[in-house]
Amino acid sequence: MAALITGxxxxxxxxxxxxxxxxxxxxxxYIATAAIGDDEMRERITRHREQREEGGFRWETVEETLKLAEQLDTLNQEADEAVRSGSKPPVVLVDCLTLWLTNTLLAYEHEPAGRLEQEVDRLVEAVAAYRHPLLLVTNEVGSGIVPAYPLGRTFRDAAGRMNRKMAEVCDRTFLVVSGIPVDLSRIAVSLDDL
Incomplete structure (x- = not known):
């Protein structure tokens, strides 16, 4: 069961x-995809970790900035083993896909254009194959102005395509606006219904 949470x-x-x-x-x-690039980001990451610890829910934090598909494959196998042994598997929360996409875009910036799309498709496959509770947080970045520089436009377009592909393989998709979650899956309109 996978859910995409955007906003x-x-x-x-x-x-x-x-x-x-x-x-x-x-x-x-909790799979944290943020890379520590400066003191402000280090402070953010520390604050988020402390907030999770204070929340009362038992989290194990895994930091994974690039190999997210491989991490999900491994966790899927571990969850399968837990189920076979009679245990309830943990929920996996990835926060966030757009940070992972940023890391991936920068890592493969000088490689052929299709490389980024291959990495996104590999992640989509891993999400589609995941058989246990999985929550994916992502940003909705395409509602604003067109970025003035090529890398920004590449990122915006790649994020939109990634989010669309993820929504196709997830069981539910939520949009959070001003703290209010809206279940897009329940209000979606099918072309067959029009």
Whole structure:
């Protein structure tokens, strides 16, 4: 069961995802994709970790900035083993896909254009294959102005395509606006219904 949780910056996506996770399992694995690039980011990461620890839900934090698909494959196998042994698997929360995309874009910036898309497709496959509770936080970045520089436009377009692909393989998709989650899956319109 995978759910995609999207929204703007500081919309409440992560706190909704953490509360949702607590309803799905007794413990969780928090995959943090942020890379520490400066003191401000280090402070943010420390603050987020402290907030999770104070929340009362048991989190194990895994930092993974690039090899996210491989990490999900491994966790999927571990969760399968837990189920076989009679245990309930943890919920996995990835926060966030757009930071992972940024890291991946920068890592492969000088490689052929299709390389980024291959990495996104590999991640989509890993999410589609995941058989246990999985929550994916991402940013909705395409609603603003067109970036003035090529790398910014590449990122914006890649994020939009990634989010669309993820929504296709997830069971539910939520949009969080001003702290209010909206279940897009329940209000989506099918072309067949028109």
């Amino acid at each position: 703007g910056a500081r919309s409440g996506k992560s706190s909704f995802a953490e509360r949702y996770a607590a309803k799905l399992a007794e413990r969780g694995i």
